[in-house]
Amino acid sequence: MNDPQRAWAYVAPQPLQTSPTGPLAGLRFSIKDLYGVDGWPLTGSTRAPLPDVAQSVLVSRLLDLGAAAVGKTHLHEVALGITGMNGYGGTTHPTMPERVAGGSSSGAAVSVALGQVGPLQVHFALGTDTGGSIRVPAAWCGVVGYKPTKGHPDWSTQGVLPLSWTCDHTGPLARDVKTVVRVQEALTGQTVTPQVWNGLRVGLWLPDGWTDETVREAVLAFADDLKGRGATVENVPFPEVLDAYSPIVLSEAARVHAEALGLENPEFMPFTLMSLRNGAGLTEAEVQAAFEKRAEYRALLDGIFTAYDLILAPAVPTPPPLIGQEEVEIGEGNIPLRRAVLRITAPFSLLGAPTLAYPTHTPFVGVQLVAPHGQDDWLLGLGLALENFALEQA
Structure with a gap:
């Protein structure tokens, strides 16, 4: 198997298909290795033991609709990270092997970005997004990513190994x-x-100093394009939400992986193990305080949508960083990569708003288009209009 990016966790001997007809007939897809698929292994891209996971409801539906599943893709270990590193070597960028693909849906993004033919050809990939895990790799790999409204009835999380059931x-x-x-x-x-x-x-939403100049210019150029299409664009403030996001996600992740954490050597990578243990050490009062902050942030977001139809934001703070790079240089200086990324993307998974990651004219820099809760089809229609316009201009 030709897989220099280490995108694939498992490739089926034959594509899995339950219906030769249906609205998705002719489409092939990859599946992030958190989804349960009967007869296929599930590793979560970790060497640690995992809880049992049932057959994914979403995968079953897609198969019934005529799509064919090719195999499973690697991710940042148990989805707890944004670069794509894992216990199997990590997934690298589709065209720049010295750089990261983004995570945690790293292999998913690479599998579609490569546009391969033959056994590894896929038309779309299933990912998951807890704090940016679809949107970040989409932006850094130059593809499109869609995070539905939280609880969308047609995008089931049943049969998917959780990281945080809240997010x-x-x-x-x-x-x-x-x-x-x-x-x-x-x-x-x-x-x-x-x-x-x-x-x-x-x-x-382009907080001063939160991106480098390349991303800032790309987002402002995108805003100018929207103005050219008749939209009005005004700056809007929104706070960093990691004080709510991190305690919620880490405490819930620690509960998911409680059995492994009870082992003397669970075989998680060091950062994953440290994060899970930090989550296990949070008090009930600390977690409750985080949920109270989350409610405050939700009220702020709802308030923005009384004045604006849509939010435009960067999807990443910089172009793809180097493998092993732990800090990035942005407007406000050197800060940890994880914080620089998550504070841009985490608000919209913490608060469950539908979000479309869309490429800009700057390679491997994407934006987020964020709509009010439940306005998924309208949001995708806006993205479709942008894409149609770009094709007409090409």
């Missing part, structure tokens, strides 16, 4: 919005139509 989402990555829309329409039975940007009120 976990399932969702797809693809090379274009059109493919994401085809999957969405098949699952929901509803038609997604291109939407008009003219007259839309867009709140630009």
Whole structure:
């Protein structure tokens, strides 16, 4: 198997298909190795023991709709990270082997970004997103990623190894919005139509100093494109939410992996083990305080959507960093990579708002388009309009 990026955790001898017909017939997909698939291994890209996981409801539905599953993709170990490092060597960028692909859905992004033919050809990939795990690798690999509204009835998390049941989402990555829309329409039975940007009120969330100049210029250029399509764009503030996000995710992740943590040597990578133990050490009062902060942030986000139709934000703070790089240089100086990334993406998984990661004209730099809760089809319609316009101009 030709897999220099180490994107694949398992490739089936034959694609898994339960229906030769249906709205997704002819499409092949990869599955992040957190999803339960009967007869296929599940490692979570870790050497540590994992809880049992049942057959994924979402995978079963996609197969019934005519899609064929090719295999499983690697991820950042148990989805607790944003670079793609794991117990099997880690997944590298699709075109720059010295750089990261982003995580935790690293292999998912690479599997679609490569546009391979033959046995490893896939048209879309299933990922998960707890704090940016679809959107970050989508941005750094130059593809599209969609994180649905939390609890979307057609994007089930049943049969997926959790990281944080409060923040976990399932969702797809693809090379274009059109493919994401085809999957969405098949699952929901509803038609997604291109939407008009003219007259839309867009709140630009681009905190001063949170990105490098390359990303800042790419986001501002994207905002100018939206203005050219008739939207109004105004700066909007929103705070860092990691004081709520981190305690919630780490405490829940520690409960998921409690059995492994009870072993003398559970074989997690050092950072994963430290993070899980930190989560296990949080008090009930600390976690409750985090949920109270989350409620405050949700009220702030709801308030923004009374004044604006949509939020535009960067999806990453810099272009793809080097493998092993632990800090990034951004406007406010050198800060830890994990914090630089998560404070941009975590708000919208913590608060469950539907978000589309969309490429910019700057290679491997993406933006986030964030809509009010439940406005998934409208959001995808906006992305479809952007894509159609770009194709017309090409």
